[in-house]
Amino acid sequence: MSENSFDVIVIGGGPGGYVAAVRAAQLGRSTAVVERDKAGGRCLNYACIPAKTMLHTAEVFDHSKNSGDIGVKAQGVELDWQALGRRRTDVSAGLEGGVKGLLKKNGVELIEGEASLTEDGSVKVGDTVYEAEKVILATGSVAQSIPGVEFSDRVLDTWAAWSLPEQPESIAVAGAGASGAEIASAYIRFGTEVTLIEMLDQILPAEDKDLARVVERTFKKQGIEVSTGTPVEKVEVGPDSVKLSYGDNSIEVDYLVIAGGRRPDTDPLGLEAAGVKLDENGKVDVDENQVTSNGRIYAIGDLVRGPALAHKAQEEGIVAAEHAAGEKTHPLDLNLIPGATFCQPQVASVGLTEAQAKEAGHDIKTSKFKLGGVGAGTVYDDRDGIVKLVVDTEYGEILGAHVVGNRACDMISELVNTIALEGGYQELARIIHPHPTISEAIPEAARAVDGWATHA
Ligand SMILES: Cc1cc2nc3c(=O)[nH]c(=O)nc-3n(C[C@H](O)[C@H](O)[C@H](O)COP(=O)(O)OP(=O)(O)OC[C@H]3O[C@@H](n4cnc5c(N)ncnc54)[C@H](O)[C@@H]3O)c2cc1C
Numbered sequence: 001m002s003e004n005s006f007d008v009i010v011i012g013g014g015p016g017g018y019v020a021a022v023r024a025a026q027l028g029r030s031t032a033v034v035e036r037d038k039a040g041g042r043c044l045n046y047a048c049i050p051a052k053t054m055l056h057t058a059e060v061f062d063h064s065k066n067s068g069d070i071g072v073k074a075q076g077v078e079l080d081w082q083a084l085g086r087r088r089t090d091v092s093a094g095l096e097g098g099v100k101g102l103l104k105k106n107g108v109e110l111i112e113g114e115a116s117l118t119e120d121g122s123v124k125v126g127d128t129v130y131e132a133e134k135v136i137l138a139t140g141s142v143a144q145s146i147p148g149v150e151f152s153d154r155v156l157d158t159w160a161a162w163s164l165p166e167q168p169e170s171i172a173v174a175g176a177g178a179s180g181a182e183i184a185s186a187y188i189r190f191g192t193e194v195t196l197i198e199m200l201d202q203i204l205p206a207e208d209k210d211l212a213r214v215v216e217r218t219f220k221k222q223g224i225e226v227s228t229g230t231p232v233e234k235v236e237v238g239p240d241s242v243k244l245s246y247g248d249n250s251i252e253v254d255y256l257v258i259a260g261g262r263r264p265d266t267d268p269l270g271l272e273a274a275g276v277k278l279d280e281n282g283k284v285d286v287d288e289n290q291v292t293s294n295g296r297i298y299a300i301g302d303l304v305r306g307p308a309l310a311h312k313a314q315e316e317g318i319v320a321a322e323h324a325a326g327e328k329t330h331p332l333d334l335n336l337i338p339g340a341t342f343c344q345p346q347v348a349s350v351g352l353t354e355a356q357a358k359e360a361g362h363d364i365k366t367s368k369f370k371l372g373g374v375g376a377g378t379v380y381d382d383r384d385g386i387v388k389l390v391v392d393t394e395y396g397e398i399l400g401a402h403v404v405g406n407r408a409c410d411m412i413s414e415l416v417n418t419i420a421l422e423g424g425y426q427e428l429a430r431i432i433h434p435h436p437t438i439s440e441a442i443p444e445a446a447r448a449v450d451g452w453a454t455h456a
Helices: 015-026 041-046 048-065 081-105 158-162 178-190 209-222 310-324 354-359 375-379 408-420 438-449
Strands: 005-011 031-035 109-112 115-117 123-125 128-137 141-143 170-174 193-198 225-228 232-237 242-246 249-253 255-258 262-264 297-299 339-341 346-351 364-370 386-392 398-405
Touching: 005 015, 005 310, 015 031, 015 041, 015 081, 015 128, 015 310, 031 128, 041 048, 041 081, 041 158, 048 081, 048 158, 048 178, 081 109, 128 310, 158 178, 158 255, 170 178, 170 249, 178 193, 178 209, 178 339, 193 249, 209 225, 209 346, 209 354, 209 386, 209 398, 242 255, 297 310, 339 408, 346 408, 354 364, 354 386, 354 398, 364 438, 375 438, 386 438, 398 408, 408 438
Parallel strands: 005 031, 005 128, 031 109, 128 297, 170 193, 170 255, 193 225
Antiparallel strands: 115 123, 123 128, 141 262, 232 242, 242 249, 339 346, 346 398, 364 386, 386 398
């Protein structure tokens, strides 16, 4: 085999791409990843990881200032924005190095540059054409603004919002999905004035209404100005501020953050010439094994249907690599991809909301159990959250599980496991949980379906 020829070439070194490459190499395929920017992709360098690093500091800062009533009196607590920025950069750089190390350890070649597909499905980087038996597209997605508004120094995408050189006095966030809620939640705790504007009728529109309500209440208590059912309109960008209106309100803020949609990053790839078709939503069309309309080419991650989440991209990478290697694989169940929003309180969910389950025609029962019902809720000051279950009446199948609370994103995995292993709420109700932990609320929520939660 020549040095420009591989069994598998992955385009894009994000969470989907690097995991696909590692898996292909584990299966004995000669593998290369082409990346035009940084190993680890947007997730590690501009999205999930920097966002969570900033949110972690927001949490520590908030606790440091506001823990007098639990016996910690701190004076002179200050935010060091420059140190925070350095840590954000260091965390990403460290993880980027880790990804490069993983690729090297598995014998994956990292090719630097922007790749496109040739008509016969080979991969071109600069003037070099690399041949591959199979190609996996993992080029992710890019931010989209709202109609009529362009990104600029004052109108920010999510990365610009997370990497501001100085702490702003005021921001407005357009879009209260996961990213918008996280940005609002961090900045309010940093001490910035925050207005969170959502055009749909609830914040976190993808989540169950009951969970969104808990978060909205907490956001308002924290001082976030929340507006729902109000699209952002009349945006006027000045040199030092942005004026905008929503509903009957007009405000002037340092920055407007657009945390709305994203679109697949396919422009340089040359998909059409390579016979790779898009679906009706403009995403790359794939079958359950991630195979595109060109049987030699696979696509994964934000490029394809389903939620835009790093853990989904990674699992799809494994499926694509295994299928490309001719191995038996395990296609994703798109209903079992947990959503996770790391605002305070956190929100995590899997499966159907109550409204979706009803709309799909299921005969359902629901239960809600407050985290304050178990001892740990009081110990850890995590009383306001809930675990909500949506179950099918006939056999007790768990159709949806929803958690809001300080550690909801860790708690959801148990519920994903239960559903994946085909446990019903009856089994969940009998699973013993350690005491005192917030997780005790999970079997209690399961018991509550039949009205016998012991701490309600
Ligand atoms: C602010 C924010 C926070 C988020 N937080 C979370 C979170 O907490 N948890 C979570 O699960 N998800 C989160 N996400 C979503 C997550 O970032 C994406 O789902 C994930 O990055 C998708 O991974 P990917 O591998 O498909 O692509 P990406 O991470 O986008 O990586 C694609 C890579 O391909 C490269 N590339 C593109 N085109 C080419 C080309 N032609 N040639 C060579 N290289 C190319 C790019 O440079 C990039 O490095 C967040 C998103 C945002 C915007």
